[in-house]
Every structure is written in C-alpha cells, then in structure tokens.
Amino acid sequence: MQKKKNDKSGKGPLAGKTAIVTGASSGIGRSTALALARDGAAVVVCARRADRLKKLVAEIIAKGGRALAVAADASNIADIDRLLNQALLWKDGRRKYDIVVVNAGRGLAGGLLQSDAAQWQELYDLNVLGAAHLMRQAGQYMVGRKAGHIVALGSVVGRNVSPFGSVYGATKFAVAALAEGLRREVGAHGVRVSLVMPGIVLSEFQAVAGYTDENFGKNIAQFGELLEPQAIAEGIRWLLAQPPHVNVSEIMIRPTGQSYP
Numbered sequence: 001m002q003k004k005k006n007d008k009s010g011k012g013p014l015a016g017k018t019a020i021v022t023g024a025s026s027g028i029g030r031s032t033a034l035a036l037a038r039d040g041a042a043v044v045v046c047a048r049r050a051d052r053l054k055k056l057v058a059e060i061i062a063k064g065g066r067a068l069a070v071a072a073d074a075s076n077i078a079d080i081d082r083l084l085n086q087a088l089l090w091k092d093g094r095r096k097y098d099i100v101v102v103n104a105g106r107g108l109a110g111g112l113l114q115s116d117a118a119q120w121q122e123l124y125d126l127n128v129l130g131a132a133h134l135m136r137q138a139g140q141y142m143v144g145r146k147a148g149h150i151v152a153l154g155s156v157v158g159r160n161v162s163p164f165g166s167v168y169g170a171t172k173f174a175v176a177a178l179a180e181g182l183r184r185e186v187g188a189h190g191v192r193v194s195l196v197m198p199g200i201v202l203s204e205f206q207a208v209a210g211y212t213d214e215n216f217g218k219n220i221a222q223f224g225e226l227l228e229p230q231a232i233a234e235g236i237r238w239l240l241a242q243p244p245h246v247n248v249s250e251i252m253i254r255p256t257g258q259s260y261p
C-alpha cells in the first residue's frame with residue numbers, strides 16, 4: 001500500500017488496525033473515532049448524518065489519519081451489513097476490521113409510567129436489536145480470524161436502573177447481557193468483548209432523549225461537573241491498547257460527583 005503524505009497511521013498502539021465506530025457523528029462516538037485515529041487506526045465512521053461524517057473524515061485525514069464515512073441506520077439490518085461490507089472493501093483499511101465500537105444509541109426520558117411509549121420500538125430497534133446484529137456479524141467474522149475486539153456502550157443505568165429512564169435502562173441491561181454472553185462465546189477464539197458503562201456525559205444524548213431541566217436537570221444539579229465525551233473515549237483507548245491476552249470486560253466511568261445511579 002502506498003504511503004500518503006502526512007500519513008501518521010503507521011504509528012501508535014493501534015497502527016495497522018482498522019476500527020469501525022457507530023454513532024460517530026456526535027458525542028462519545030465522534031471523540032472515540034478521533035482518539036483511535038490518533039492512535040494509528042484506520043477508522044470507518046458510521047451514523048445517519050452524512051454531512052457530519054464527511055467533516056469528521058476530513059478532520060482525521062487532515063491530521064494524517066485514515067477514515068471512511070458510511071452513512072447508515074444502525075437499527076437497520078441491511079444497513080449494518082452494508083457497513084461491514086464497505087469496511088471489508090476499503091483499501092486504506094486493508095480490507096479487514098479488527099475493532100468494532102458498538103456505540104450508536106439513544107436515550108428516552110422518563111420511567112415506565114412517564115416515558116413516551118410510541119418511542120419504545122425505535123429505542124429497542126436501535127439500542128438492542130441493531131446492536132445485537134452488529135455484535136453477531138462482527139463476532140462471527142472475528143471468530144473466523146481468531147482475533148478482534150468488540151466494545152459495546154452500555155450505561156450505568158444498565159447496571160443500576162433509574163426511575164428517570166427505566167425503559168432506556170432496560171435496553172442497556174440487554175446490551176450488558178449481550179456483551180457478557182458474547183464474551184463467553186468468543187473468548188476461547190481469541191476475540192475480546194468489553195462493555196463500557198458511562199455515567200452522565202454531556203452530548204446530544206440529553207436533547208434526543210427529551211431530558212429537560214424539569215425531568216433531569218434538577219436531579220443532577222448536585223453531581224457537579226459532568227463528563228465530556230473525551231473521558232469515555234480515553235477509557236476505550238486504554239482498554240483497546242491492552243495486549244491481546246488481556247480483556248477488560250467492563251468499565252464504568254462516572255463524573256466524580258455522580259452518586260446515583
């Protein structure tokens with residue numbers, strides 16, 4: 001493969017690796033894609049907003065990295081398959097992938113009684129079924145290669161549910177179960193699975209979920225400084241940089257002042 005001018009992807013702990021990051025147009029996914037590119041990975045970035053992805057790819061390339069944008073709906077099985085196929089066709093990514101960050105997801109304000117039930121299907125299609133399909137396809141591929149790392153984004157509310165977002169929390173309990181089940185299926189084949197459970201991170205997440213000062217802001221006022229997406233990206237970078245026989249199976253990263261959940 002010909003080296004590009006200003007190409008820094010031959011350096012760093014992830015040099016030679018190709019990573020797919022879903023939900024990369026904003027927040028944690030965007031920060032993670034930038035961090036992995038900085039560490040030398042070629043990065044396939046996915047989300048629905050193609051314009052955002054285009055800008056992100058330009059930013060990574062301008063810094064000497066390699067990136068490919070694939071606009072896709074992570075709740076749609078055909079789109080997920082297309083994403084994985086495009087990664088396998090991408091010459092700069094060496095026509096393979098080593099890392100998949102299953103990050104695309106959304107929240108939903110309110111508990112079982114108060115949340116908008118009209119959004120439950122969409123929430124499950126994206127957070128659970130879309131994530132499960134991606135983890136299954138990537139898991140099968142990685143077992144075949146006897147290597148790879150799948151990182152799934154759960155949540156603190158996927159471990160300790162909160163009454164302010166219990167339907168969303170239920171989707172993240174499902175993600176935690178899928179990640180741990182998958183880890184047990186694929187570990188013997190040299191494939192790692194990590195579950196990352198963030199506390200409150202300021203991103204577009206709150207607006208998409210429908211959180212307001214009334215139903216969210218006043219509950220978290222005492223938590224002090226909240227996390228920025230980079231804090232989670234740093235955790236993901238760290239666990240990916242461990243040697244192949246070390247699997248950090250789960251991490252929880254909260255704002256220091258977040259006492260609950």
Ligand SMILES: NC(=O)c1ccc[n+]([C@@H]2O[C@H](COP(=O)([O-])OP(=O)(O)OC[C@H]3O[C@@H](n4cnc5c(N)ncnc54)[C@H](OP(=O)(O)O)[C@@H]3O)[C@@H](O)[C@H]2O)c1
Pocket residue numbers: 022023024025026027028029046047048049050052072073074075103104105106107126153154155156197198199200201202203204205206208229
């Ligand atoms: N922020 C928090 O406090 C927090 C806490 C715990 C866990 N998490 C989890 O962390 C992950 C990232 O959240 P975030 O805070 O970074 O939220 P965010 O800023 O809203 O980003 C969500 C990303 O997912 C993408 N996305 C949403 N629906 C999609 C779909 N149907 N198909 C493809 N991509 C889709 C969005 O892009 P497009 O709109 O362009 O498609 C965006 O890039 C989520 O799984 C979330 O549940 C967040």
